[in-house]
Amino acid sequence: MSSPQNASDHELVARAIEGARKAGASQADAVLVRSDSQEVKVRNEEIEHVKRANERCLGIRALVAQEAGLSSAVTSTCDLDPEAIDRMAQETVALARATAADPHAGLPEDGFAEDIPDLELMKASDRNVSVEARIEDARRAESAAREVDPRINNSEGSEAASDFSEIIYHNSRGFQGGYSSAYHSLFSQPLASDGENKQRDYWMTVSRQIAGLEDPAAVGRKAAERAIRRLGGRSVPTCEVPVIFDSLTAPSLLGQLAGCLSGYSIYRESSFLAGCMGQSIASSAVTVIDDGRLPGGLGSKPFDGEGLPTRRNVLVDDGRLESWLLDSYSGRKLGLPSTGNASRGAGSGPGVGTTNLWIEAGQGTLDEIIADTEKGLLVTELIGMGFNPITGDYSRGASGLWIEAGQITHPVEEITIAGNFRDMLLGIDAVGSELVWRSRSAAPPLRVGQMTVAGQ
Amino acid sequence: MTTDRTSEGTREESLSFFKDRFGVDEKSLEATLETALERRVDYADAYFEYTTQDSVSLEEGIVKDGSRHLDQGVGVRAQSGERQGYAHSDEISIDSAQIAAGTARAISDQNGGSQAIALGGERAQRNLYPVEESPTDTPVETKVALLDQIDRYARALDPCVKQVMASVITQHRRILVASSDGRLSADIQPLVRLNIQVIAADGDKREVGYEGMGGRYPIDRLMEPSNWKRMVDEAVRVAKLNLNSIPCPAGSMNVVLGPGWPGILLHEAIGHGLEGDFNRKKTSAFSDKLGQRVASEGVTVVDDGTLPERRGSINIDDEGTPSRQNVLIENGILVGYLHDRLNAGLMGMEPTGNGRRESYAHMPLPRMTNTFMLAGQDDPEEILKSVDRGLYAVSFGGGQVDITSGKFVFSASEAYLIEDGQVGAPVKGATLIGNGPDVLTRVSRIGNDLELDRGVGTCGKDGQGVPVGVGLPTVRIDDLIVGGTEG
Secondary structure, three states: OOOOOOHHHHHHHHHHHHHHHHOOOOEEEEEEEEEEEEEEEEEOOEEEEEEEEEEEEEEEEEEEEEOOEEEEEEEEEOOOOHHHHHHHHHHHHHHHHHOOOEOOOOOOOOOOOOOOOOOOOOOHHHHHOOHHHHHHHHHHHHHHHHHHOOOEEEEEEEEEEEEEEEEEEEEOOOOEEEEEEEEEEEEEEEEEEEOOEEEEOOEEEEEOOHHHOOOHHHHHHHHHHHHHOOOOOEOOOOEEEEEEEOOOOHHHHHHHHHHHHEHHHHHOOOOOOOOOOOOEOOOOOOOEEEEOOOOOOOOOOOEOOOOOEOOEEEEEEOOEEOOOEOOHHHHHHHOOOOOOOEEOOOOOOOEEOOOOEEEOOOOOOHHHHHHOOOEEEEEEEEEOOOEEOOOOEEEEEEEEEEEEOOEEEEEEEEEEEEEEHHHHHHOEEEEOOOOOOOOOEEOOOEEEEEEEEEOO | OOOOOOHHHHHHHHHHHHHHHHOOOHHHHHHHHHHHOOEOOOEEEEEEEEEEEEEEEEEOOEEEEEEEEEEEEEEEEEEEOOEEEEEEEOOOOHHHHHHHHHHHHHHOOOEOOOOOOOOEEOOOOOOOOOOOOOHHHOOHHHHHHHHHHHHHHHHHHOOOEEEEEEEEEEEEEEEEEEEOOOEEEEEEEEEEEEEEEEEEEEOOEEEEEEEEEEEOOOOHHHHOHHHHHHHHHHHHHHHHHHHOOEEOEOEEEEEEEOOOHHHHHHHHHHHHHHEHHHHHOOOOOOOOOOOOEOOOOOOOEEEEOOOOOOOOOOOEOOOOOEOOEEEEEEOOEEOOOEOOHHHHHHHOOOOOOOEEOOOOOOOOEEOOOEEEEOOOOEOHHHHHHOOOEEEEEEEEEEEEEOOOOOEEEEEEEEEEEEEOOEEEEEEEOOEEEEEHHHHHHHEEEEEOOOEEOOOOEEEEEOOEEEEEEEEEOOEEEEEEEEEOOEO
16 A cells, blocks of 8 residues: 555646646646545445455646647546656547637636645555455444334344545646545445334544544444334425424435535526525534544544645635635636635546535534424435525435424334425524534534424 | 458457457466465456546536546456455566465465366357447547537527536447356447436526437437437426426325336336345345235236447346346246346356446446336326326436335436326425335336336446336326435
8 A cells, every 4th residue: 555655646647637737737736546445334344345356546637728729638548657648648639629719717826825734634554454354344234223122123224434545636737735534434324124114324433543433332222222123214294394304314415415516506606595695595503614634623624635735715604605716717716816616537537526524513502493393393204306506496205203292202204394495594494513423524413483384 | 440340240349459458368267266276265267447538517607627537457256155355456467466376366275276178268149239330439529519519409408408418428349258267258349328417497496307318229310400409409398397286295195106217116116126245145125025926917017238329238247148138027926136157156046137347346246137017007197097086297306225125216317296197296306215125016007108217227236336227107106105205
């Protein structure tokens, strides 16, 4: 396994840029992504699969000067033979010549990351983690799930994965950087069965370090408890009630909000928030932050997909819209500087992405918010894709728990929840105190004052 | 590029590609599989892939982006009982395949002794997609010119069109599968696709309309003005329609699904629950229901990977099994599952040609190909007239199912109220929800107008995307829950 300073990887990236320049590119950049991963799955008592992979992929972008601006193209290849890279660099330039000049295209002018801080994105000794150890993690989650209740009598399995990756990025303005990171996870998905009724649910833990993972038995137990409480779920009559999103479903709202704040959605006017900068777009209880430099953060990185330093951006402050999410291209389109939110994989050019994105914690636990709800719905899972970012129309399939007089009364399924996203954000009347990271986005429990619940 | 486009020609062409370019021949493949079998495993296979994908996209009146991606690699699998070991590498060579075989076999700790494998050919029956020239060989200038024409046509069509986004995506995929039961299979799979999206505005209101088409056919098909103009017309029509749509009422109602793409109802609500892995593990809402009634009389649902040129079609699946037509529901009775080799073997059934994977980096899973309901007898007009008050859903954005509980949801992108048997106002935000094992028992009318979709479907499962097709005649489903904003 190579280090990020692996000379030959840096040489390959430099070669790609040099090749593009020689072929006529006036600007170029290249990214090499190397990953080494293992994944195991245990179902009931048995190992279901063991998977190992090594991958390297190189992405090249070439920008060719035309009268009206730069025209660009992107290629990627996992054939890293030096001659193959030279050919790919030439093809990239040829492809760029065939596209149209765009006055806003180009690398960032300046402001590239000067220091590459150690953001604690991996622990070196974790590289020695054995397949057997991860199998044991998954086994413990499976057996802990079964021990919760005799009605946990089947499983879709528990999956443990460890992924180590290295990213090297160079551009023709002289930026050269690289960093390593790791991603360890444990995901457990047991089934509960009660005669005819069969339900599944899940729980997971994710960390940059093995030591940061929750106890596997706790993951299995939590997943089992969630599956058990879904047994006997039924629909409810169509009504308008407060809807509480728990810490697994609330981040989906955040993801949808981020999509609507992307500079690309704004200049295309394909977001219902276009034109709303500085306005109150959410309840004053809502503050949304994106920060790429949280130590150990699941979305942390020292520089973004264009070599600019990542940073802390307050997107929504006490409900007021303060910032878009921008890379340099969408920033130029809007006459604004990049916010350091360029994301870049080997297979694509830069785009906007979030780093560590969260809603600031408020007051009260989930239980307290439930107790404070006269009648309503706690949503524990959402399915379907019913969100229209251009109008904000929102309608998704949901399952969860019904609340009467501040108490959970029965599980609910086969319903939809619907509203307009603008009204939902403005209608958030409770923000919980529990903020736990299970992915790059996190949100405490949220209560939306009123939504349409459609059922039988 | 050779021009022998019989099925055997495609197989031979792919085999010689891997042999000439990477030295992957029968002898070295046999040695790789023998390495995997040095431990006690039931089965092993090696999967080689070399895929080129190009795309060109337009927005704001100019073609801003062009891209080309080369994806290549080898994945080796060893299987012992329910256990699978899988290792893959992005370097195509016999050395990397050997290393992968050594890793994959580690799921078994027992010695298997030495076994000799003799790979032979399986004569394929047909070539479902005899495309002369790889769509990725079409000059980028040709694709750019098409997108420019589309942009000009869309903007001239209606002043409310504010934004046009369009892309052409072409793919050329070569695969080779060698398995320890002696089969050596290969295929070349072309795929093309055109996407058109417009944003229409009327005062402060903005809406989007989308239309796409694609399949395993020559790119010339996309270039035909009668095809792309129809697509632009559709995208603009839908965007304008949505500008004037009213919020959808919520609650239980009789729903008429239009023909074609609404077949994603079958895909989500039925198809996934019939995939062999979930049924072998008994985690599906359809587990143990073979032979039972799961749909109204007259409802027959098939999954057919053998339709010429369709996006979801495959000559062979990603385990080398030839695709075929599989009947899932026959006249309302559940009669079959969709299988890959592993789950078929464990259930004592036959593989059905549905073992598919996104790429060499993924293990095969039972997946759908083209899933549709056969036509019935009813006149579509009569079906609409039979509904007093309900919803007519013509197109959908997407859907999802919970395999275990059977609950599904999908979102309409074009839908209308039905009042007194007449199609009325367009509605937005309509979401259909229901229960897979139950929904088809509510089918009360089946139209005589089966249509397949236009070739835009991608199905996701366990993080793997594969191209699929769906189809449906006009059907009436009684008492389906419609989610909306108007209580």
